[in-house]
Amino acid sequence: MKRNLNEHVLETLSKCNHLNHLKQLQGYLTALGHAHTHFYAFKLIRFCALTLSDLSYARLIFHHHPSPNTHLFTAIITAYAAHPANYPSVLILFRRMLRSQTTRPNQFIFPHALKACPDSCAVDSLHAQIVKSGFLFYPVVQTALVDSYSKISGGLPDAKKVFDEMSERNVVSFTVMVSGFARVGDVESAVRVFDEMPERDVPSWNALISGCAQNGAFTQGIELFRRMVWERNMPNGVTVVCALSACGHTGMLQLGRWIHGYVYKNGFVFDSFVSNALVDMYGKCGSLGKARKVFGMNPEKGLTSWNSMINCFALHGQSESAIAIFEQMVGSGGGVRPDEVTFIGLLNACTHGGLVEQGYRYFEMMGREYGIEPRIEHYGCLIDLLGRAGRFDEAMEVVNGMSMEPDEVVWGSLLNGCKVHGRTDLAEFAAKKLLEIDPHNGGYGIMLANVYGELGQWDEVRNLRRTLKQQKSYKVPGCSWIEVDDQVHQFYSLDKSNPKIEELYGLLESLVGFKNEVVVDL
């Protein structure tokens, strides 16, 4: 009978596709006096949470159980741990489990509990619990521990220590360590761990390529992508998204197009992540038409899709189109709620089109209609907008009314506006502020020296140059690049190493009346 009932319950569950079916099965079990049998309660909770995605009913079953055992705790904790918003509940349940006399944690619970830890204290305490319970030598538990340590601020040395002490490292534990180094910006160590890996799979390549892209090592990320393909590893959607981001940042349109072809051939063109990354890549590489086309073809436009398209238009100075996309986004066509990134794009669009009033309106709309507190980036955009329009009184009013300390972007934007409109008095003020924030930045020093030059204050120029020279402050040279026939040509400020430099400058002069920039000799 028992065996038959088990089979019956499992079979009914497998056909169950609605909560009402599950409730019928629950009623049937209650009638038979089996509603609280641990095996059935476990199956019902798991099915409810994982297959029907109904966490509240799963919770109801769990909380109505008179004596939940380890299995029931595992099922409900697994369900809660699937959503970051429920992480606090994961830890509450875990602690309740420890307090109970009848239940002890198992190796399956720890990875979930670790994932939910908000700080190093919580991870340390779980680490101690793992040691005490004798589960430290399970590779999966160790890997989860490495991952959790590496995700909390300052936890990387602890992560490395656990990793180094592991007796059985596998492809996942290595990948976790690669990601850990990448997360703190230590690309070099991430590469070293990656090179030590006895075997690699797609997620391990992705961990390193995304690490490069997130830390600005775009060229290195692209090299790795090429190596991955060369070594006959099939990139997936995640790889492609990271590689496209790197293409966008370096202007590698040819490779970006190749990836688009690859995506198309492999049928993951409708992945929204990939679509958004393509829009961004085409936009940044100057192919606005293609960006627009890919955006139009995305059937599931999410917040990032709209933001990427707005940013493309803003980048190309097409303010009206950026605004039109925004209207579509919040109107009947999109129905998506904008976020702080949306407003950065919109404000930039207004800046590039000189739409000061419109920009002001969006800045106010952000807080009033969407409850988004302006961040320093938004203030930076607004100051840029006002500065370029020459409205310095209003710009200073905004700076003085800011709820946070103005940063380099804010002062830099103001300085830029001052240069355009010849407001040397205010420029001096802004340049001094910049130098106060970062006294060793040679670029800011040169800006201030140039302002003194404009004001004819030559003693100040000499003093400042001397200080900069003593401090050994050097300006990072400006750099731009262009891709021709699959080759990237880089040009640094005052760099004459290109064999066709005379020809290039000649052409440039004839196009824009270009004159060599006068720079301060350090």
Place this chain on the structure above:
DNA sequence: TTAGGGTTAG
């Protein structure tokens, strides 16, 4: 039943 990889932002 448990562990790893993703886009947009001056």
